[in-house]
Amino acid sequence: MIDLIEKFYDAFQKLDSEAMTSCYHQEVVFKDPAFGVVKGKDAKNVWRMLCASQKGKDFKVKFYDINIYDDKVFATWEADYIFSKTGREVHNKISAEFEFKDGLIIRHTDRFNLHKWATQAFGFKGWLLGGTSFFKRKLQKQTNALLDKFEKKH
Template structure:
């Protein structure tokens, strides 16, 4: 399944959300600190939204340490971009775990240091609030609101 994970991240680096989504099982469960838990079509639409938002901008993804068998896998990946709300440069370092079913990704969990991300993306405000449960809850609400708006326009 290493090739599937590699295909996913190569597509992300090229902002090719349709190829990314094709790596997902219809019953995908995605989870990360920014969005919380997304299931099915919502997970795919999140990647569509993120790829669309980065078109024509400085954006890059690297990946390494892919390790998988037919049931589970993991990888490290890094995203380099400018946060849209502040224009601040972000270098996010993520650990991903995967579960597979029918040759596709059925569960994808990304973990990263939300406090570190918030400090980079939002500066002093992120430094103060980024490590709190309040911040995570508020961020989840905002990202899911943006996703809902994006989905209405599909």
């Protein structure tokens, strides 16, 4: 299981979305503060979209502290990038939890401080609103609209 998670993040470092998504079960459920809950091919397309949007840009991922506990794998990863909507630098630290079925990832949950992320990505407006449920709902609506647009093109 740890090897699979290392493969997933090694591929992410290379922005190789197909190698990443090969680690996912076809019935995978992905959840994070930015997208909410995304399932199956849509969950795979989250990574395809993110990788495509970062190609040729100054994007860095590092991962560490991969541990198994009660048939789950936990990892910490960090991403450094420029948020395209505002041009602001973002450093996001994420705690990930993985569950498995048939040797593949069936459930992937990423947790991070959305308020901290919003402050970095949007500045004062993010600091002011980033901790609210209104902001979270609006962000999820926007990111899922971007995912729908990406899926229609590909």
